[in-house]
Amino acid sequence: MRDFLSFLEKKGQLKRIHEPVSPDLELTAISDRVLSMGGPALLFENVIGSSIPVVTNVLGTIDRVAWSMGLEKVEELEAIGEKLALLQQPKPPRDAKETFELGGLLWNLIKARPDYDLTPACHQTILNNEAVDLDQLPLTRPWPNDAGSVITFGLVITKDPETKVPNVGIYRLQKQSCNTMTVHWLSVRGGAGHLRKAAALGQKLEVAIAIGVHPLIIMAAATPIPIQLSEWLFAGLYSGKGVRLTRCKTLDLEIPSSAEIVLEGTITPGEEMSDGPFGDHMGFYGGIESSPLIRFHCITKRKNPIFHTTFSGKPPKEEAMLAIALNRIYTPILRRQVPEIVDFFLPMEALSYKLAIISIDKAYPGQAKRASMAFWSALPQFTYTKFIVVVDSSINVRDPRQVVWAISSMVDPQRDLLIIENTPFDSLDFASEKIGLGGRMAIDATTKIGAEINHQWGEQLQHSKEIQKRVDSRWKELGLSDITSNNPDATLFGYVMDYFISRKEITNS
Known part of the structure; x- marks a missing residue:
């Protein structure tokens, strides 16, 4: 993420704000107004109540979404969609050209495999058990009637208890105490499915939250394409090289080694708390639901980390910019189906x-x-x-x-x-x-x-x-x-x- 922020700053697309700003309502209100004007990403360097700066609006324009994937224009995303479409429904090559294209795709898959770091930046500081304190993080509360402060752009990482295949999703998390949060995910999402399997096996579900990763990985996590490949491989296909991962300190899960902050915890099946209401993408406050409770026992982070956040609401918002890009990726997949x-x-x-x-x-x-x-x-x-x-x-x-x-x-x-x-x-x-x-x-x-x-249709004027x-x-x-x-x-x-x-x-x- 730091490399991308430096890139944006050189392009005049990152604004540093030195004045003190409250993470409760004020930070989001500023970010929302700037985003609606098509303005730059914002780095709040003086967040009241925390020593950690906050960055918002990183993907607040379509151009910045394209740049995060190494592209100049969002139209180029259709080429990525073509690759994913072929992976989803591969066909035997009919001639030398198709054989060459399939071979190129297989080579891209090989290049997209994750690499591993033994000395990852995300483990520069480690806090365990009683030292875990979510109040030290600059969690934001975006809207006046929101039930509490949230994490919105964290990668929620789980693993299938049976197949051991990981799932990486982006779900809203609500702070419940200094070491617990509820996770709001739909029943059809991968993490929810993993929790159901863990419950059937009588196990706790391990969960890692990675905050402050390269936006390209966020794009991969937001791409719900029904093929049996991990989001890490998606990210590798997007970027042309493998994502660098490392193992959690206390969990059997892999995380991006360059993440700014990582929370490690577990969900006990059946342990839930009330989650919500929160302002949502529909432009209204959502309801109150019982959601799974994550108990965190370890926090790892970089020295002087940066907290990455976003907010939902009526468009334009960052999620809408992501959707425009994903629309381009879906097009070749949809045409194939x-x-x-x-x-x-x-x-x-x-x-x-x-x-x-x-x-x-x-x-x-x-x-x-x-x-x-x-x-x-x-x-x-x-x-x-x-x-x-x-x-x-x-x-x-x-x-x-x-x-x-x-x-x-x-x-x-x-x-x-x-x-x-x-x-x-x-x-x-x-x-x-x-x-x-x-x-x-x-x-x-x-x-x-x-x-x-049952009658003659008129001829169109042209x-x-x-x-x-x-x-x-x-x-x-x-x-x-x-x-x-x-x-x-x-x-x-x-x-x-x-x-x-x-x-x-x-x-x-």
């Missing part, structure tokens, strides 16, 4: 997963509904997608002007809506009549063909290719070269649109 899908987009303003816009090469009646059903089951994270809009491949899914036109001109609500009732759902979605159980809807905004219609080329060739001659289509007031997703327009991805149809 559902070949008829040409492109898809998860708008940030729709919380980056509640609404999906997908385009298809339509070939037969009812295909939009089929594509919607396939999308919902393609990847675990799409289970909680509430709305799907299916459009023709001629529609740019990232241009809301085109998408809204397709909905308005192609949809008859009594024919083109598919509503599925009472499906497992996001417990944080208060719009559902029953918490954890809700409906979902697909909208067929494609051109209707065959049995879908300029001929010849006249468009003629206008292109005369654009400068006519003195119009300084006119662009950048009009954010005419868009629904202005923040994201500004970014993509600046990348010249948005063009008129």
Whole structure:
């Protein structure tokens, strides 16, 4: 993480704040305002109540997310998605080119294997048992009605008690005492599954929390791709070299050796405490739930560590920037699983997963509904997608002007809506009549063909290719070269649109 912070500072993308700032509400309020303005990462060097500085907004722009992965542009992430898609559904090579590509991928896997440090920086200071005191850490409380202070960007590391395969996730942790925290994870997550297995075996579950790691590892932990590879290998594939790991001091778990702070503890199955409420990504406070209690007995850290944190809420937030990047990675994987899908987009303003816009090469009646059903089951994270809009491949899914036109001109609500009732759902979605159980809807905004219609469909207006080329060739001659289509007031997703327009991805149809 320190290398990346130095990189950001050289680019003018890190601001040091020397004045004293409270970790209770104030630090988040400052960070939130700067993030909403597209500002730099913030390093608070004088945090009241702790000697440890706090860094926020590290991944607060799409550019910084791309830079964290060694890329210049987020569009380059699709190449990583192609690799992961091939790993998920490998096919025998058909020719020399595919053989070469498969060989290159296998070599990338070899290079991505973790390395190990015998003298890791994260073990420069070791505190055991009674010396463990979470009050010494600059834990933040982001929102006024939050139940307590939290860790938000810690890697929560567990291991399957049977297979010994590790899981690395990012879950919110709430401080309960000077040496305990509750962990808030959904039942479908890897850590929750490990706890269920430990309970069946009558064992405690070992848990390590690594705080202050390179953002690339955070990206890997946030990538829920259903293939049997560890997040450490994902991170290695992302970076082109293996993550350097070391073993915990008191647990049979591996952690990034360059982590700033590591908490080591155990969960006794069935030992829980009330967790919440907390401000969440939906823009509301979540409920109060009983969550597993972690008892920490060891803290290791660097000398003069830095505490990395973030916060949830209505976008734009860091989690939304991560989601935009992950959207690029998912695209090749989704195309491999559902070949008829040409492109898809998860708008940030729709919380980056509640609404999906997908385009298809339509070939037969009812295909939009089929594509919607396939999308919902393609990847675990799409289970909680509430709305799907299916459009023709001629529609740019990232241009809301085109998408809204397709909905308005192609949809008859009594024919083109598919509503599925009472499906497992996001417990944080208060719009559902029953918490954890809700409906979902697909909208067929494609051109209707065959049995879908019983009358002639109108022909779409469009300029001929010849006249468009003629206008292109005369654009400068006519003195119009300084006119662009950048009009954010005419868009629904202005923040994201500004970014993509600046990348010249948005063009008129």
